[in-house]
Amino acid sequence: MSQHLTAIYDTRVAEGILRPDPAQRAVLVRLEPIREALEAPVKKGLLSRFRKAEVAGPRGLYLWGGVGRGKSMLMDLFHAHVGIAEKRRVHFHAFMQEVQSALHEVRKTGVDDAIKPVAEQIARDIRLLCFDEMQITDIADAMIVGRLFQALFEAGVYVVTTSNRHPGELYKDGLNRQLFLPFIDLLQENLGVDQLEAMTDYRQDRLSGEQVYFHPADAAARSAIDRLWQGLTEGREEELLLEVKGREVHLPRYWAGMARASFWDLCGQPLGPADYLALVGAVKLLVLEGVPRLDATKFNEAKRFVTLIDALYEGHVRLICSAEDEPERLYLEGAGSFEFERTASRLREMQGADWGEG
Numbered sequence: 001m002s003q004h005l006t007a008i009y010d011t012r013v014a015e016g017i018l019r020p021d022p023a024q025r026a027v028l029v030r031l032e033p034i035r036e037a038l039e040a041p042v043k044k045g046l047l048s049r050f051r052k053a054e055v056a057g058p059r060g061l062y063l064w065g066g067v068g069r070g071k072s073m074l075m076d077l078f079h080a081h082v083g084i085a086e087k088r089r090v091h092f093h094a095f096m097q098e099v100q101s102a103l104h105e106v107r108k109t110g111v112d113d114a115i116k117p118v119a120e121q122i123a124r125d126i127r128l129l130c131f132d133e134m135q136i137t138d139i140a141d142a143m144i145v146g147r148l149f150q151a152l153f154e155a156g157v158y159v160v161t162t163s164n165r166h167p168g169e170l171y172k173d174g175l176n177r178q179l180f181l182p183f184i185d186l187l188q189e190n191l192g193v194d195q196l197e198a199m200t201d202y203r204q205d206r207l208s209g210e211q212v213y214f215h216p217a218d219a220a221a222r223s224a225i226d227r228l229w230q231g232l233t234e235g236r237e238e239e240l241l242l243e244v245k246g247r248e249v250h251l252p253r254y255w256a257g258m259a260r261a262s263f264w265d266l267c268g269q270p271l272g273p274a275d276y277l278a279l280v281g282a283v284k285l286l287v288l289e290g291v292p293r294l295d296a297t298k299f300n301e302a303k304r305f306v307t308l309i310d311a312l313y314e315g316h317v318r319l320i321c322s323a324e325d326e327p328e329r330l331y332l333e334g335a336g337s338f339e340f341e342r343t344a345s346r347l348r349e350m351q352g353a354d355w356g357e358g
Contacts, residue, residue, distance in 0.1 A: 002039070002083055005032050009077065023197050024070050030061055030194055031078045031160070038128055038158055039083050058192040060159035062134070064166055065196035071162040072132055072256035074196075076236075078160060079130045087128035091254070092161065093282055095131060096141045097243050099148065115144060119151030131161035133257055136171040136180070137281050143176075146183035153190050164284075167193060213351045217290050217322040228320060229287060232258055244278045247271065251283070260287035267304040276308050280315035291323035296334030303336060306343045313346045321347070 005028040012018040063071050079089045099118060106114040122129075129152070136142050152159070163170070167187045171180045187193075210228060214221035233255040240254035249271060253260035259282070266279070266288065279286070294302040312319055323330060327344035331337050 002035075002081065005029075005035065005078060005081060008081060018073075021070065024074055027061075027063060027074050027194060027196060028077070030192055031074070034058070034060060034158060034160065035078065035082050038087075058190060059153055059157075060161070060191045062161055062163065062167055062187055062191040062193045063196055064163045064193070066164065069196045071196050075130050075132065075160055075162055076256070079128070082128060084127060086126050087130070088126050089130040089132070091240055091282070092131040092134045093242060093278075094240060095129075096138070096145075097241070099144070100140060103144070115147050116151060119148055119155065123152060123155035123157050126157060128158045128160070131159065133282065134161040134163040134170070135165065135281060136174065137278070139175050142171050142174055142180045142183075146180070146186060149183065149186055149190075153186070159191060161191075166195070212318075212320045213327070213347065214322040215326055216324050221322040222289070225287060225289065225320060225322060229253075229260055232285070240282065242275070242278045242282060244275045247275060249275045249279055251279075253287075254283070257283055258285040258287070259283045260289070262289050263291045263301075263305070266308055267301045271304060273307055273311065276311035277315075279308075280311050280317055283317060285318040285320070286312060287320045289322045291321060291330060293324045293329070294331040294334070299334050299336070302331050302334065302340065305331075306336070306340060309343050309346055313350065319347075319350045 006025055009018065009025055009028055013020045018024075063075065065071055076089065079087060102118045102121070103114045106117050111117065136145065149159070165172075167184050170184060171177055174180060211224065212228075214224060237253045237255045237260075240251040240259065242249040242251070247270070250265060251259040251261055252265065259279075266276075288308075291305070292298070294305070309319075311317075327347035328341075330344065331340040
């Protein structure tokens with residue numbers, strides 16, 4: 001018999017990999033019956049994968065709570081130790097982009113209902129979907145998630161997801177939100193809803209007392225950032241591609257709400273406020289490397305950098321940054337250099353040990 005999830009957690013605590021946290025451990029108690037249901041033998045039959053299985057209890061878990069509480073870590077531990085092959089862990093935003101692309105292709109065939117075949121294709125291959133950071137910001141997603149997830153649940157798919165918001169707060173103030181409300185009801189009917197009330201922000205704790213702004217952006221800075229990144233991600237990472245109004249925001253290194261990119265990845269491309277807002281929606285910590293000294297010849301890059309920092313600041317995204325110089329000396333001449341003083345001030349403020357909390 002597989003080792004209980006709480007036993008795995010206790011072992012990691014004993015080995016010093018994790019710090020003991022009763023609230024985290026309680027979440028694993030909720031997840032264990034879901035793992036047992038998934039590992040139970042599946043009845044064979046032509047329709048067995050496309051009808052709702054008759055099982056006791058919820059069809060997954062919606063885990064919500066503040067940034068840095070350990071939600072993604074718990075979901076990853078669960079995902080890694082569910083003994084089935086038909087499972088997938090994916091960032092929710094990336095999953096919805098895949099769904100929108102699949103719907104576009106299916107609609108080319110002239111079918112009346114594109115959602116049904118897309119959901120059936122997902123359910124053929126997957127019995128467990130683990131989503132990092134469920135949130136809805138796009139009206140196109142808001143209009144399809146209800147029917148999509150209804151079909152997935154009816155096909156027997158289990159869902160475990162993390163979010164910073166209670167289900168009732170999803171798509172808050174969104175356009176035509178009344179059409180979205182049935183999806184909230186669907187989530188709460190099918191998934192257990194659990195708030196992770198751990199008191200410690202582990203992400204902030206790991207950065208406590210650490211330098212987070214490095215200049216110059218040399219080998220020593222990169223080595224220090226490598227060490228921080230390793231500690232935050234425990235060596236795990238993937239790519240994340242955000243599509244915004246036909247443009248792409250490429251995050252080459254991403255894990256559990258944390259991203260690492262160069263200045264040129266984010267400010268050397270023709271990106272705008274909508275792109276940076278999408279970035280803020282996807283990450284709660286950004287490592288930005290190699291910010292150069294800017295002048296009039298790099299006005300567009302400077303303008304994008306200002307917009308990026310404003311978005312990060314307003315979104316309370318934690319920033320680790322390497323740059324050629326101190327914030328006040330990054331843009332001394334050129335249009336907007338006077339206004340850049342606010343950006344420099346924000347860069348200073350964001351270096352505070354408790355900045356971004358709450």
